[in-house]
Amino acid sequence: MNSTLRRLLHRKLALGSVLVILLITSAALFAPEIAPYNPNEQFMNGLSPLGSPLAPSSHYLLGTDLLGRDLLSRLIYGARTSLIIGILANGVAVLIGTFLGVLAGFLRGPTGSAIMRFTDLMMAFPALLLAITLASIFSPSLLIVALVIAMVNWVQIARVIYTQTISISEREFIEATRSLGASTPRILFKHLLPHLLPTILVWATLGIATTVLLEATLSFLGIGVRPPTPSWGNIIFENQSYFATAPWLVFLPGVAIVLLALAFNLLGDALRDELDPTQRGRS
């Protein structure tokens, strides 16, 4: 593991990605300390005489939004929202996906087939459509949004884990461990899972990129995280109409979203190259 870490850090892009992620995570963690203002506070002098958002100034470093709230503070707190949902949703997706994938791959037989047929079914769903329908229907809490995203995301992980589980469980050391008298739980946890860990890690990383994007999209449509809780997606949603006159209101959160997703994608890709050179990637 140590040599992997070292090699990883040598790839500049991966290093950059880790820095970006650390930066954004710190912003999210220390939001109350870093943010200049309360993100939900609508300032009396936060709007122009005409009622439109203010441009960046020494007072409000990135300007204000349509309700006179400080954009910078909202962005910083937005990082919190995006990361929490991204990690939570992805965590649930990885859990479900791994559980079902291992079950199907290890047990095989009718159970395995049934589970795989089910994933085929889930893949046929137009994902976003499903997410949108679910999100707009259920009450808008962070948890619900995260769960909806997880529901849509677990399928890919399940299939990858399934194939991996099959190939690992057919290796001789699994049979050898069984011949020692090991019980199935022991084989699963002490032998199978450690071999799956690299794959799980790669998909956990890549998955966060997807969940962050999905949350942003849902919030942008107005059905993800609801204002006043700031999320990068819903900042864009609220301030759309000003994108001609105050484009930074839309682009700053936009850049933040792309940056975060990009960082996780690059990191995940680099991890994949390191941990499993047979996977398709750069040569």
Add this chain to the structure above:
Amino acid sequence: MIRYVSRRLLQSALILLGVSFITFFLLYILPADPAQQIAGRSATPETIANIRVQLGLDQPLFVQYWHYLVNLVHGNFGRSYIQRTDVSELLASRLGPTLYLMLCSILIELVIGITAGVIAAVKRGKTSDNAIMLFSFIGVSAPQFILSILMLYVFAVKLKWFPIGGYGTPEHFVLPALTLGILGSGWYGRVMRSSMLDVLRQDYIRTSRAKGASELRVVLVHSLRNAILPIVAMIGLDIGIFMGGVVVVESVFAWPGIGQLAWQAIQRVDIPIIMGVTLVSAIAIVLGNLLADLLSPLVDPRIKLNR
């Protein structure tokens, strides 16, 4: 071969059945009450109850579902709660623009992606390669709505070259198709690059170089033909991906396709339309996957149509 196709079609039909049931079920258990939506805020409980009976919403889940299926077989997708039109009509009128957009964007994705991938492969390791790869990563990491808004801002608002959304003239086409095309090309670009690199390594490429063929000919004629095969199978999957995200793009560009239709329907809890769009999208996804699977043996003769 025929057996494989018919088996897959049967599987697909079952999958679609499953999709329709799950969607129906989810819509059934949702907290919002369509009868209430239709009746409006000031309606009396009797009116609402009447509407429920009219629409058959008072019947148990399976009965409703059965009716739906029976109608479906006759080509009847039901009637919109809000718009008082047959869903099938709505779908038919909206499907065109969506399919049109899908075709154009996939074309652009292919053009950009393949070109980028080939160049990146040929110039492997150099700055252009790294730059192209970085761009393709950005393409995968950017949500559609962000690039859409960016494109609109730069080209429609500032430069005023194109209209801000809508449908009708060829100008209306450019921005949405270009946006999707650029975003989607990232995926194709990466696959093309690694496929091209694999092919360029092969002995038969070395042979044709030794025979004195010009580098351009080697790349374009000999390598490309083989390297492009994996891409072909990806197109089928791309259709599915497009269908999944169609709502966002059509919303931003005010594109009158089934995505926009679905979005409006979701906001108004117009269940028949939601069902209809979901089904149509699922059909597209399933067909796309089937196409991809059928094409993969052509790509790699070692893959047998076994499942």
Add this chain to the structure above:
Amino acid sequence: MIPLLSVRDLVKTFGTKGKGGDVRAVNHVSLDVQPGQTLGVVGESGSGKSTLGRLMLRLLEPTSGSIIFNGTTLSDRGTKDVRRHRRQMQMIFQDPLASLDPRMSVRKLITEPLIIHRMGDKQEQSAKVHDIMDRVGLSIDALDRFPHEFSGGQRQRISIARAIITMPQLIVADEPVSSLDVSIQSQILNLLLDLRRDLNLTYVFISHDLAVVQHLADTVAVMHLGEVVEMASASEIFNNPKHPYTQALISAVPQIDLDLRRERIVLRGDIPNPQKPPTGCHFHPRCPQAMSICSQEAPTPLLLEVPGVALGVHTVTCHLYTPGREE
């Protein structure tokens, strides 16, 4: 003497989901393994010997027939019971690199059987591990290293260590030296001999290499296409082979001593297709002494009297030895 392990009428069929016929890997095999003895099981690849080995430990489920270990009918027991019995019966695999979990340290690998069968506390287990390492000829600082860091022979020692740490009664060794360099082979074989003596082990030694079996085995069973065609004491098999197949196999064993060199019997034809075995005696298409009855009727095992030999049990499955047919 009660045999340590008995198999009766053991059959294992593998289905092939319609492509060709089903494969009868093990076809009505019955034999006994006496405690303290070494049974050698030999045959070509495809003869079913590996399958037989796995069936004996119930790593594979028999299609029919019974397995009796130490008086207990193993084939009747549930999985939990079988798992407990594994403490007494272990397996050594052919490819140590494949059969050892590459992510586990040697210490973890060797201690695992003790953990599984809850033998001793941490201290006792550690002492046991050290003792075993000594027995198999590995140094203690190997404990914290990983399988891929070792040579083939050392890896096989690790495998052996893992197999004997629970002090089993029976060890099934499936081609334990086939993947090793010839120079290392004898080292490992000698180790196995020493362990047998020191720990009072019973071996079932599976190999395609008769020269190797010669060193270790007391009794030898010769398999062909899922059946035991001949079984006798090692000396009988090597000096007095009865079955034509055995004779051909023995003739191929290299002998340095010129006096013992035999005439090489070359078998005609290929190994028959296990999905469509020949009619009658499965060996008849290749048999240099085939008779007309051989293609019609499958022979049954016959017990031969061998005058003046201690282990006087010699079983042959061949029409040549049907009473009345002796020349």
